[in-house]
Amino acid sequence: MKTPGLVIASLAATTLAPLASAQSLTRFKAHDMSRPRPPVVQPAPQALPVPPPPDAIVLFDGKDLSEWRSADGGPPKWVIKDGAIESVAGSGFLYSARGFGDVQLHVEWATPVPPHGRSQGRGNSGVFLMGLYEVQVLDSYQNDTYPDGQAAAVYGQYPPLVNACRPPGEWQTYDIVFRRPRFRPDGGLVTPARFTVIHNGILVQDGVEPWGPTEWLQALPYTAHADKLPLALQDHGNPVRYRNIWLRELPEGPSALPTPDPRPVVNLPLAQLDRYVGRYKLTGGGQANYTITRRGGQLLFQLSANGRALELVPHSERAFSLRWTAGDVDFDLKPDGTATGLTFRLAGDTRTATRAEE
Numbered sequence: 102m103k104t105p106g107l108v109i110a111s112l113a114a115t116t117l118a119p120l121a122s123a124q125s126l127t128r129f130k131a132h133d134m135s136r137p138r139p140p141v142v143q144p145a146p147q148a149l150p151v152p153p154p155p156d157a158i159v160l161f162d163g164k165d166l167s168e169w170r171s172a173d174g175g176p177p178k179w180v181i182k183d184g185a186i187e188s189v190a191g192s193g194f195l196y197s198a199r200g201f202g203d204v205q206l207h208v209e210w211a212t213p214v215p216p217h218g219r220s221q222g223r224g225n226s227g228v229f230l231m232g233l234y235e236v237q238v239l240d241s242y243q244n245d246t247y248p249d250g251q252a253a254a255v256y257g258q259y260p261p262l263v264n265a266c267r268p269p270g271e272w273q274t275y276d277i278v279f280r281r282p283r284f285r286p287d288g289g290l291v292t293p294a295r296f297t298v299i300h301n302g303i304l305v306q307d308g309v310e311p312w313g314p315t316e317w318l319q320a321l322p323y324t325a326h327a328d329k330l331p332l333a334l335q336d337h338g339n340p341v342r343y344r345n346i347w348l349r350e351l352p353e354g355p356s357a358l359p360t361p362d363p364r365p366v367v368n369l370p371l372a373q374l375d376r377y378v379g380r381y382k383l384t385g386g387g388q389a390n391y392t393i394t395r396r397g398g399q400l401l402f403q404l405s406a407n408g409r410a411l412e413l414v415p416h417s418e419r420a421f422s423l424r425w426t427a428g429d430v431d432f433d434l435k436p437d438g439t440a441t442g443l444t445f446r447l448a449g450d451t452r453t454a455t456r457a458e459e
């Protein structure tokens with residue numbers, strides 16, 4: 102029997118769209134100071150900066166801001182100091198000139214030293230994927246704030262699993278795997294965005310899915326947007342520094358689905374299938390290594406005495422493929438269709454075998 106609570110929950114899930122149902126999964130409203138603090142974990146020393154791999158797009162290598170723009174599309178107003186870009190209060194967000202969707206992003210950042218301010222006012226900035234989804238940058242070293250707004254939080258939604266902050270002034274790393282949200286042509290949400298974040302070598306976000314763009318005070322629903330949008334760094338009025346920013350564009354998804362065998366599948370009569378059944382000796386070697394059996398209408402191929410029987414799919418009287426593995430078996434046939442041998446191809450190797458006399 103449904104309790105009233107369950108009825109309400111199911112109504113919310115079906116009529117109020119992902120926003121309400123996702124929020125109902127958490128016990129806490131946004132920016133709740135009573136939320137438990139993520140445990141502090143002291144990160145181990147890292148060799149920095151982390152060099153970009155060869156297929157990375159380098160957005161900032163310490164020299165110039167050619168890959169960056171202001172909000173109005175004009176030249177950036179942030180400044181380069183000692184190989185780092187520094188946020189200038191009141192200059193606005195810094196946007197990448199190019200748009201990106203699914204990425205692996207590496208960012209190094211440092212908050213001001215000595216620290217000024219408290220809570221959200223200390224070393225606040227942010228890395229906004231697609232300009233909409235923020236991984237918070239904050240001096241969270243011995244600086245209490247609401248957990249969904251501390252460093253490495255998906256802002257206002259997911260506190261980090263742990264607080265892995267280094268002291269202010271020290272360089273810190275974010276390695277972010279971001280999957281963009283997917284929208285239907287009519288604008289409906291197919292899949293939400295997804296974040297995995299490693300902070301100073303420590304996992305802090307494990308595939309979390311924001312319920313919409315991140316925002317202070319407001320819970321915003323997803324609104325359909327482009328597949329690629331500029332990365333943004335937040336000006337929150339504090340001179341936070343960034344360096345060594347690079348990313349790798351990720352494939353949109355599992356595009357490498359198995360390629361169907363272009364050959365048609367044929368039906369062979371059971372009498373024909375029986376003409377392959379038997380043991381086959383590998384050419385040049387001793388014991389019967391392969392065995393062909395029939396189970397109902399399936400022909401099965403066994404690579405060894407203890408091996409599992411693999412189903413063969415017929416494409417002709419001679420040519421078969423393994424159903425689940427990229428391998429082929431071609432039979433040598435006498436004019437009456439009886440097999441005298443086989444050729445087995447797997448993983449670039451070809452082996453031949455001769456049918457053993459029974």
Ligand code: MG
Binds near residue numbers: 226227238335337
């Ligand atoms: Mg921020």
